[in-house]
Amino acid sequence: MKKFLNLLKKEIKELVTFQLIASLLFTLVLFYFIGNIARSEMGKVQGVKHISVLDLDQSDLSGEILRNLAFANFKIDLLEANNKEIAIEKMRRQNIPLLLVIPDGFAGSVSSFRPKEIETYVLVRSFSMGSSINSELVNQIIVSINSYLSDSILKNKIPDINPSVLKNPIKNKSFILVKDKIAEGSIRDVNNFVTSQTIFIPIILMMILVYSSQMVLSAIAMEKQDKTLETLLTVPISRNHIVIAKMLASGLIGLISAGIYMVGFRFYMGGFMGNIPTEGQVGDVIEKLGLRFTPNTYIFLGISLFLAILCALALATILGVLSEDLKSAQSASFPLVFLVLIPYFLTMLSDMNTLSLPLKIIVLAIPFTYPFLSAQNLMLGNYSMVLYGILYMLVVFMVLVFIAGRIFSTDKVLTMKLRFGRRVIR
Amino acid sequence: MDVILRVKNLKKSYGKIFALKGIDFDVFKGEIFALIGPNGAGKSTALRIIATLLSADEGTIEFMGYDARREPERVRENISYLPEEAGAYRNLTGIDYLRFMANFYARDERELEEFVKRGEEISGLGVRLKDKVGSYSKGMVRKLLLARTLMIKPKLAILDEPTSGLDVINSLEIREIIKDFVKEGVSVLLSSHNMLEIEFLSDRVAIIDNGRILETGTPEELKDKYSSKNLEEVFRRIVTYEKVS
Numbered sequence: 001m002k003k004f005l006n007l008l009k010k011e012i013k014e015l016v017t018f019q020l021i022a023s024l025l026f027t028l029v030l031f032y033f034i035g036n037i038a039r040s041e042m043g044k045v046q047g048v049k050h051i052s053v054l055d056l057d058q059s060d061l062s063g064e065i066l067r068n069l070a071f072a073n074f075k076i077d078l079l080e081a082n083n084k085e086i087a088i089e090k091m092r093r094q095n096i097p098l099l100l101v102i103p104d105g106f107a108g109s110v111s112s113f114r115p116k117e118i119e120t121y122v123l124v125r126s127f128s129m130g131s132s133i134n135s136e137l138v139n140q141i142i143v144s145i146n147s148y149l150s151d152s153i154l155k156n157k158i159p160d161i162n163p164s165v166l167k168n169p170i171k172n173k174s175f176i177l178v179k180d181k182i183a184e185g186s187i188r189d190v191n192n193f194v195t196s197q198t199i200f201i202p203i204i205l206m207m208i209l210v211y212s213s214q215m216v217l218s219a220i221a222m223e224k225q226d227k228t229l230e231t232l233l234t235v236p237i238s239r240n241h242i243v244i245a246k247m248l249a250s251g252l253i254g255l256i257s258a259g260i261y262m263v264g265f266r267f268y269m270g271g272f273m274g275n276i277p278t279e280g281q282v283g284d285v286i287e288k289l290g291l292r293f294t295p296n297t298y299i300f301l302g303i304s305l306f307l308a309i310l311c312a313l314a315l316a317t318i319l320g321v322l323s324e325d326l327k328s329a330q331s332a333s334f335p336l337v338f339l340v341l342i343p344y345f346l347t348m349l350s351d352m353n354t355l356s357l358p359l360k361i362i363v364l365a366i367p368f369t370y371p372f373l374s375a376q377n378l379m380l381g382n383y384s385m386v387l388y389g390i391l392y393m394l395v396v397f398m399v400l401v402f403i404a405g406r407i408f409s410t411d412k413v414l415t416m417k418l419r420f421g422r423r424v425i426r
Numbered sequence: 427m428d429v430i431l432r433v434k435n436l437k438k439s440y441g442k443i444f445a446l447k448g449i450d451f452d453v454f455k456g457e458i459f460a461l462i463g464p465n466g467a468g469k470s471t472a473l474r475i476i477a478t479l480l481s482a483d484e485g486t487i488e489f490m491g492y493d494a495r496r497e498p499e500r501v502r503e504n505i506s507y508l509p510e511e512a513g514a515y516r517n518l519t520g521i522d523y524l525r526f527m528a529n530f531y532a533r534d535e536r537e538l539e540e541f542v543k544r545g546e547e548i549s550g551l552g553v554r555l556k557d558k559v560g561s562y563s564k565g566m567v568r569k570l571l572l573a574r575t576l577m578i579k580p581k582l583a584i585l586d587e588p589t590s591g592l593d594v595i596n597s598l599e600i601r602e603i604i605k606d607f608v609k610e611g612v613s614v615l616l617s618s619h620n621m622l623e624i625e626f627l628s629d630r631v632a633i634i635d636n637g638r639i640l641e642t643g644t645p646e647e648l649k650d651k652y653s654s655k656n657l658e659e660v661f662r663r664i665v666t667y668e669k670v671s
């Protein structure tokens with residue numbers, strides 16, 4: 001045990017390099033900044049919105065419209081100009097982002113039901129999030145004006161009926177069914193809420209799997225490249241302990257790195273996800289449908305993740321032994337990363353149930369598919385699928401460890417490297 | 427004299443290449459035994475098998491009464507092996523490396539300190555031991571590794587070309603250290619191309635070529651037998667004779 005700890009300590013020391021720490025910090029800072037920029041851009045949409053208006057009509061109605069816009073949180077700048085050409089020129093010169101032109105005779109045209117067009121102009125300075133925000137603004141303005149005008153017309157013509165009933169004569173009530181449970185609510189809200197709560201799971205999973213396997217791969221490849229493996233293998237410690245110490249150290253550091261990346265990622269995503277329904281709005285529905293994470297869910301999720309990590313580490317160990325140095329280890333990690341990315345994208349983008357049978361078999365043969373599916377399966381109560389996945393991963397892990405152990409206790413662990421060395425000498 | 431290592435009819439092939447075609451030799455307690463032979467003769471292969479890194483196709487190795495194939499752990503506890511080409515963990519300091527390796531052999535804290543201290547002395551690296559191994563020159567790494575090999579006082583030190591890559595002064599120093607090392611009754615099995623080194627160091631040598639041992643004896647015996655002034659001549663005679671026949 002003392003010897004094992006000695007080994008484990010060394011593995012960790014070897015893996016925690018300056019580069020690792022620097023790249024972790026860099027990513028954290030980068031994500032933080034991107035998140036902040038995104039947040040402030042999103043803030044522009046939700047906060048007070050500036051628009052410039054050229055009112056050529058100067059009627060009661062146009063005044064009324066502008067007051068109404070101000071009420072809807074638009075900050076209005078009235079432009080002084082005799083015609084729209086001058087206004088547009090001004091817009092260009094003063095970098096005014098958005099211009100609304102109410103044409104002359106607008107009020108009259110509306111009351112005769114032949115409305116003149118309201119024109120909007122957007123100044124493009126770059127193609128970024130900001131420019132699409134302006135188009136969103138135009139929409140909001142038009143919707144807001146339309147709704148105001150139709151309300152006031154309806155009220156005028158049919159004074160004793162609420163305009164909203166006229167505009168939307170039917171109402172609907174929507175229900176959601178999950179297994180044997182039922183609740184009233186909007187599927188969109190529930191979907192959004194559940195997604196916002198679970199969107200991190202596959203990303204964490206993917207990161208942990210990729211990081212820890214890359215760690216163990218490089219740990220083994222480094223022993224080969226720096227020619228330390230031969231010495232280590234003659235030391236009085238069991239070969240299995242050597243393998244386990246490497247896996248454990250890599251798994252540990254993989255977990256920690258993934259955790260740090262996740263913190264950064266939360267900043268990042270937090271910037272983009274402005275209007276996710278909050279707990280309060282859909283909490284009831286979620287409760288009724290049993291879509292909440294229980295301690296049981298977490299336990300199963302944990303076991304599933306743990307086994308997936310073990311499988312990844314064992315597979316990476318084998319790939320590490322097969323590769324001659326750090327460089328070839330990097331290319332050796334591609335198949336593994338690929339195996340993780342397939343289920344990652346598939347489960348994110350599509351429903352497993354709709355895949356064709358051969359594709360489904362392939363995907364289900366990949367052990368890393370199961371943890372990606374387990375969050376959904378657990379919430380929807382498909383426990384058998386989760387248990388099957390756990391068993392399957394256990395079997396795969398044992399087979400892989402057996403193979404890894406075999407390779408480590410035979411000549412192969414050395415001769416593969418030696419052959420390489422010889423080729424170089426000649 | 428007590429035999430500490432007995433190698434019998436050792437055979438090893440890598441695919442179609444027969445690296446060892448059945449070699450026999452004994453190493454006695456307290457002696458320095460050298461395998462000498464040209465490149466590709468099979469020296470490293472033999473040492474690797476004895477160090478439990480490779481498995482032999484045929485033959486037996488008896489070390490301190492243990493069968494190396496059946497009880498490799500017993501062998502590993504009592505030997506220390508310096509590979510022909512080796513490195514140390516670049517991210518550790520020299521002293522950390524010594525401590526890390528000593529930890530596998532020391533039975534208690536006191537012994538650990540003793541090992542590390544001896545390692546420091548043998549390495550001769552002084553304050554540089556506090557630097558990361560990644561910053562060492564090739565020769566410095568070699569000295570660190572040799573210190574690691576000898577500091578734990580193994581019953582048998584297996585050194586594959588111990589002075590390769592070292593300059594003249596350092597090589598001399600290392601030879602003195604190896605010579606001192608066996609004074610305490612432990613043994614050394616080494617390989618080398620350097621006949622001068624072998625003549626200075628070895629009690630007995632085995633000349634190996636093409637996977638076979640052609641001669642075994644003390645340097646004096648061999649020089650007499652082949653009426654040569656030095657081992658170099660002996661070596662040349664034996665190896666060229668073998669080629670002709």
Ligand SMILES: Nc1ncnc2c1ncn2[C@@H]1O[C@H](COP(=O)(O)OP(=O)(O)OP(=O)(O)O)[C@@H](O)[C@H]1O
Nearest residue numbers: 415418419440443445464465466467468469470471
């Ligand atoms: N991993 C390997 N795969 C294939 N052949 C090998 C391997 N290792 C050694 N050999 C072959 O075995 C033979 C003996 O090699 P070995 O390394 O034991 O020689 P050596 O005496 O140590 O030579 P040198 O003085 O160059 O170190 C050579 O013919 C070599 O090509």
Ligand SMILES: [Mg+2]
Nearest residue numbers: 469470471510
């Ligand atoms: Mg050699």
